[in-house]
Amino acid sequence: MRPLNKTTVQKPQYPTKVLQFGSGNFLRAFVDWMIDKANDEGLLNHGIAIVQATPGSVKSKEVFEKQDCLYHVYLEGIKDKQPIKEVSLIKSITDIVNPYTDYKKYEELFLRDELEIIVSNTTEAGIRYEEGDDLNAAPPKSFPAQITALLYKRYQKFNGARHKGLSILCCELIEDNGSTLREYVIRHAQDNNLGSDFIEWVANANYFYDTLVDRIVPGFPKANIEEIKAEIGFDDNLLVKGEYFHVWAIGGDSSIRQKLPLDQIGLNVLFMDDIRPFRSKKVRVLNGAHTAMVPVGLQMGVETVKEAFDNTLVEQFIKRMVEEEVLPAIGEDLEELRAFADKILERFYNPYLKHYLKDIALNSLSKWETRNWPTIVDNYTKRGKIASFTAFSFAALLVMYSGKSEIAFEPRDVQDAVSLIQSTFDCNNISGWVSKILQDASIWREKLNTIPGFEEEVTRGVEAILNNGMKQALSQWLQD
Structure with missing residues (x-):
């Protein structure tokens, strides 16, 4: 050679x-x-x-x-x-x-x-x-x-x-x-x-x-x-x-x-x-999709981004979240946004890279607040609706961090926040548990109970995942 x-x-x-x-x-x-x-x-x-x-x-x-x-x-x-x-x-x-x-x-x-x-x-x-x-x-x-x-x-x-x-x-x-x-x-x-x-x-x-x-x-x-x-x-x-x-x-x-x-x-x-508007768009589409995918995909038993998009339910979930909730809330030309998103999501099919969901999962709480919470806010304030798929991703994250998930998962995140989520879990009062977490100032930069209907939608998602498992809960959510 x-x-x-x-x-x-x-x-x-x-x-x-x-x-x-x-x-x-x-x-x-x-x-x-x-x-x-x-x-x-x-x-x-x-x-x-x-x-x-x-x-x-x-x-x-x-x-x-x-x-x-x-x-x-x-x-x-x-x-x-x-x-x-x-x-x-x-x-x-x-x-x-x-x-x-x-x-x-x-x-x-x-x-x-x-x-x-x-x-x-x-x-x-x-x-x-x-x-x-x-x-x-x-x-x-x-x-x-x-x-x-x-x-x-x-x-x-x-x-x-x-x-x-x-x-x-x-x-x-x-x-x-x-x-x-x-x-x-x-x-x-x-x-x-x-x-x-x-x-x-x-x-x-x-x-x-x-x-x-x-x-x-x-x-x-x-x-x-x-x-x-x-x-x-x-x-x-x-x-x-x-x-x-x-x-x-x-x-x-x-x-x-x-x-x-x-x-x-x-x-x-x-x-x-x-570049700030472009950064915001990129963060919401690429990074927001990654963050939403992690708790859903891991609880579906997949390990990498490629495996997640090979799963029809996860693929459909992410694509609909981006198309129906993320892009319309950005406020730019929709066709140009779709072309931008298509290039981003095409990367998820790359068979040559092993992009592990457990690695993306690092510090998911702050990532979700930065990348996905703005989609919740803008859908309500600009469009008068609850971003249901984005809310489901948060529900999946809470279940995964609660220690009650159907998979074994050890969160790598701020330990005090993880401990609070796990120690306050109450299977007999899921809505009360969700409410406490959303308004806890030690976890979030701003309280997450300020958008009407979001707390109820997260609670519905948590209950569906805990009662039916991720696969059935996700399948039903896509049909609703």
């Missing part, structure tokens, strides 16, 4: 226009894959230098260097209801540096004249404000402080030239990721007395984008890697496996459309002034 490096593959030379904080699977199978496609199409000419986010990444860096930063992205999924596979050799990574062991090289990279873009995925914990972080450290401790120091040195080198500011795209899975980073950078600048001129340059010559990213990336396929290596013909130890579906929503200044026109080659990259 051939090694994967510049002796076996012709690697193009690209100027380093992108500095990427994070060497993990997701960015390599998402952002780097997109930029590489655009380079191949002649749309871009962008090299990507990777900055490792942690000091203890020596072995990983050695693999990158051994392979000359070459690797494959192996995608499998469903498109237009048909299986699809795509294997791409990524050739656009120009370098990798660990700033903790080679700060000089790191500084040389971020001070390059041709640098235009920063991309980051430093995990949800990465964008945090570290009080007193030393901007003169090599490097500073926190990611926002690192970006502050980086920008200040660019500001000094280029004498505050406007065109040497950067476009910064955050892929961390938190709301307002770019806006939050911008806020922390300015705060670090103020706390370290870097001057009003620099702060003005940060605010007006640099663009911080809020983004929402979506692609399931399991990573290195250890279980069948030898089979895949034989298929691609290379000994690739950086290979990343992911699903075919992808979406990248980018909100903020419109100049990013010209710098990263990825939509022009058919990639699902969406540019918008404000």
Whole structure:
């Protein structure tokens, strides 16, 4: 089997226009894959230098260097209801540096004249404000402080030239990721007395984008890697496996459309002034469907999302919930929403990914309140109706957490909330039990007994599941 490096593959030379904080699977199978496609199409000419986010990444860096930063992205999924596979050799990574062991090289990279873009995925914990972080450290401790120091040195080198500011795209899975980073950078600048001129340059010559990213990336396929290596013909130890579906929503200044026109080659990259409405739509359809599916599917005896959608009752339940309750409550063009939802739900049939319901079940109480409760509220306030399928999903969740379900289930959630649900359970007074839970301020951000009729519908669902089992209860609910 051939090694994967510049002796076996012709690697193009690209100027380093992108500095990427994070060497993990997701960015390599998402952002780097997109930029590489655009380079191949002649749309871009962008090299990507990777900055490792942690000091203890020596072995990983050695693999990158051994392979000359070459690797494959192996995608499998469903498109237009048909299986699809795509294997791409990524050739656009120009370098990798660990700033903790080679700060000089790191500084040389971020001070390059041709640098235009920063991309980051430093995990949800990465964008945090570290009080007193030393901007003169090599490097500073926190990611926002690192970006502050980086920008200040660019500001000094280029004498505050406007065109040497950067476009910064955050892929961390938190709301307002770019806006939050911008806020922390300015705060670090103020706390370290870097001057009003620099702060003005940060605010007006640099663009911080809020983004929402979506692609399931399991990573290195250890279980069948030898089979895949034989298929691609290379000994690739950086290979990343992911699903075919992808979406990248980018909100903020419109100049990013010209710098990263990825939509022009058919990639699902969406540019918008404000991504919050799109995030809300995605959360309600995709994440809301997942959260509703978990307690129903697990109590039907299925383990994965694919198995759940292979079950006719669960599939029908989720599809009707989305079509009849979620989409009409969003308030956008219904046909466009249906097309959006169809692409989302098509992913649930993907036979190549084992997306376990027990994993999605983590912290289901807060997930349900964030993802599904708004559908209950909007159906009542906008349409004057109770979202019955969504209410049934909550009933299923309460039964699963109660310890009285027909399946053995150990909730991984806030222990006090789980204990309260279980300790107050009263088989002789289900309505009273449901009522106590809905109005308990220690569990919810807002009481869930404020929508008339919701409490009664949940009680009806709980009683049906406890008395008849999930299969019969769900079957009857779909007929009502």
